[in-house]
Amino acid sequence: MITLESIDKKYNLGQMTVTALDEVSLTIGEGEYVAIMGPSGSGKSTLLNIIGILDNPTGGRYLLEGHNITNLPDKERARIRNKHFGFVFQSFNLFPELSAMENVMLPMSYAGVSFSQRKARAAELLDWIGLSHRLHHLPTMMSGGEQQRVAIARALANEPDLILADEPTGNLPTEKGEEILQTLEDLNKQGVTIVMVTHNDAQARRAKRLIQLQDGKLHGEVA
Numbered sequence: 734m735i736t737l738e739s740i741d742k743k744y745n746l747g748q749m750t751v752t753a754l755d756e757v758s759l760t761i762g763e764g765e766y767v768a769i770m771g772p773s774g775s776g777k778s779t780l781l782n783i784i785g786i787l788d789n790p791t792g793g794r795y796l797l798e799g800h801n802i803t804n805l806p807d808k809e810r811a812r813i814r815n816k817h818f819g820f821v822f823q824s825f826n827l828f829p830e831l832s833a834m835e836n837v838m839l840p841m842s843y844a845g846v847s848f849s850q851r852k853a854r855a856a857e858l859l860d861w862i863g864l865s866h867r868l869h870h871l872p873t874m875m876s877g878g879e880q881q882r883v884a885i886a887r888a889l890a891n892e893p894d895l896i897l898a899d900e901p902t903g904n905l906p907t908e909k910g911e912e913i914l915q916t917l918e919d920l921n922k923q924g925v926t927i928v929m930v931t932h933n934d935a936q937a938r939r940a941k942r943l944i945q946l947q948d949g950k951l952h953g954e955v956a
């Protein structure tokens with residue numbers, strides 16, 4: 734599904750170059766459940782953002798289903814992202830002025846889905862994730878766990894092949910975090926590929942594959 738070949742990410746800060754990723758090569762197959770671990774600053778979010786084509790590498794090649802997508806124009810990248818990927822972040826990243834329903838409907842409008850279908854699918858997803866009683870709530874009116882469930886429903890809106898999650902339980906109490914993790918695991922059982930950054934050992938061990946980063950380098954892998 735995804736092949737990264739010698740991916741570099743360097744930032745030039747005046748005289749100094751920060752190497753966030755250093756020759757990372759990686760293949761992620763369909764249906765995998767991958768956890769990424771590593772110390773703070775080791776490049777986990779950078780790697781996740783590059784896999785999700787939110788960010789461009791400064792070197793190397795990115796192949797998606799065999800197609801080189803390394804240097805595509807922004808518009809094309811946005812189209813691929815919206816069609817194939819769903820994102821879940823530590824800080825939820827919901828639009829504060831939009832209700833739960835509207836947040837979930839938004840990616841479908843970019844995909845050209847009709848209003849009535851967007852509404853129906855958003856309601857269905859929010860119901861599936863246990864939030865049918867929160868459809869018209871704004872993010873500020875919801876708990877962290879509820880907001881993260883809205884974010885997962887939104888990530889699922891366009892039926893992605895891959896969900897990218899950057900410390901999805903990082904801002905949640907243990908019990909609520911467990912619900913989120915369970916939901917991601919259920920999705921993986923249904924065939925959705927999951928790539929998750931986590932600081933939590935126990936969570937990482939539940940993934941089918943564990944990738945370790947250190948100083949921007951792939952530092953080992955437990956299959």
Ligand SMILES: Nc1ncnc2c1ncn2[C@@H]1O[C@H](COP(=O)(O)OP(=O)(O)OP(=O)(O)O)[C@@H](O)[C@H]1O
Pocket residue numbers: 744746751752753771772773774775776777778779780
């Ligand atoms: N926009 C930027 N400009 C300069 N350096 C950056 C930028 N973004 C990230 N970095 C640097 O790249 C390195 C990797 O950052 P990254 O956010 O990927 O780490 P991380 O493993 O996700 O850390 P954490 O566990 O704290 O979230 C860090 O040294 C960071 O300071």
Ligand SMILES: [Mg+2]
Pocket residue numbers: 777778779
């Ligand atoms: Mg990070």
